Amino acid sequence: xxSPDFNTLQVGDMLPPLTLPGVNRTTLALFAGASNDHNxxxxxxxxxxKAGMADVFAHGMxxxxxxxxxLTQWVDQRQLREFGVRxxxxxxxxxxxxxxxxxxxxxxxxxxRRVRLDIQTANQYGExxxxxxAVVAF
Amino acid sequence: xxxxxxxxxxxxxxxxxxxxxQLALFAKATGETHPVYTQEAAARDAGYPGLPxxxxxxFSLELTQPAVSWREEIGIVPSRILHGEQSFVYHRPAHAGExxxxxxxxxxxxxxxxxALTFIVKDTRVTNARGEPVADLRSVIVHRNV
Numbered sequence: 692x693x694s695p696d697f698n699t700l701q702v703g704d705m706l707p708p709l710t711l712p713g714v715n716r717t718t719l720a721l722f723a724g725a726s727n728d729h730n731x732x733x734x735x736x737x738x739x740x741k742a743g744m745a746d747v748f749a750h751g752m753x754x755x756x757x758x759x760x761x762l763t764q765w766v767d768q769r770q771l772r773e774f775g776v777r778x779x780x781x782x783x784x785x786x787x788x789x790x791x792x793x794x795x796x797x798x799x800x801x802x803x804r805r806v807r808l809d810i811q812t813a814n815q816y817g818e819x820x821x822x823x824x825a826v827v828a829f
Numbered sequence: 830x831x832x833x834x835x836x837x838x839x840x841x842x843x844x845x846x847x848x849x850x851q852l853a854l855f856a857k858a859t860g861e862t863h864p865v866y867t868q869e870a871a872a873r874d875a876g877y878p879g880l881p882x883x884x885x886x887x888f889s890l891e892l893t894q895p896a897v898s899w900r901e902e903i904g905i906v907p908s909r910i911l912h913g914e915q916s917f918v919y920h921r922p923a924h925a926g927e928x929x930x931x932x933x934x935x936x937x938x939x940x941x942x943x944x945a946l947t948f949i950v951k952d953t954r955v956t957n958a959r960g961e962p963v964a965d966l967r968s969v970i971v972h973r974n975v
């Protein structure tokens with residue numbers, strides 16, 4: 692993987708975005724098993740309805756995993772120093788999520804050159820679902 | 830009500846490790862196709878001793894430990910909680926087969942919206958077999974009280 696050059700990066704630069712296929716039940720079932728999150732609200736329609744939801748919905752950590760892919764398709768994972776998010780909306784079945792990231796700061800810390808990124812997921816209607824930040828070292 | 834006397838309390842520590850097969854399934858479920866995350870040889874070529882744990886997988890290892898008992902003790906009703914925030918600070922990579930020690934504690938509990946919501950903050954320190962820090966995880970759970 693060829694890493695971006697710190698010197699040419701600018702505040703305001705966008706990362707190459709990552710767009711996912713629409714969320715479906717198969718993805719949620721696979722992610723439940725793969726991630727150890729067996730909460731039935733994400734995989735069992737009967738349970739979800741009893742809990743007052745119209746249907747099952749995506750795990751927040753699925754979106755965070757996609758944001759992780761956004762970062763590791765841009766730089767080697769070993770350059771990742773911090774990664775944090777807030778879950779601000781529910782990702783429903785059929786939502787087509789796009790992960791985006793923007794450089795908001797270039798600085799030096801702990802003897803390293805670093806950038807801070809604003810990151811988020813949004814659906815096809817532009818509604819933000821997960822927002823956060825990440826720190827990458829160069 | 831959530832019992833605020835739990836602030837600062839250590840929760841039971843535990844060991845967990847990631848199996849290569851589960852990391853392959855995690856890659857499939859998240860659409861990850863980079864071979865470093867699924868093929869042992871590619872991981873070694875990239876300088877990892879084994880398949881690397883992707884950035885959020887330590888959270889999945891935390892879930893190997895049933896949370897039922899401390900959640901009940903603290904007064905959490907499972908149907909009333911939402912995952913509000915999650916963060917990771919990374920110190921060194923972790924890989925498949927590595928035995929990792931997880932040491933969680935409740936670091937804060939506070940109310941918002943006049944007590945309608947309670948936020949429970951859990952911090953987990955993860956270290957490897959040599960006692961070196963791997964990562965610090967923070968989970969914020971939101972509990973609806975009304």
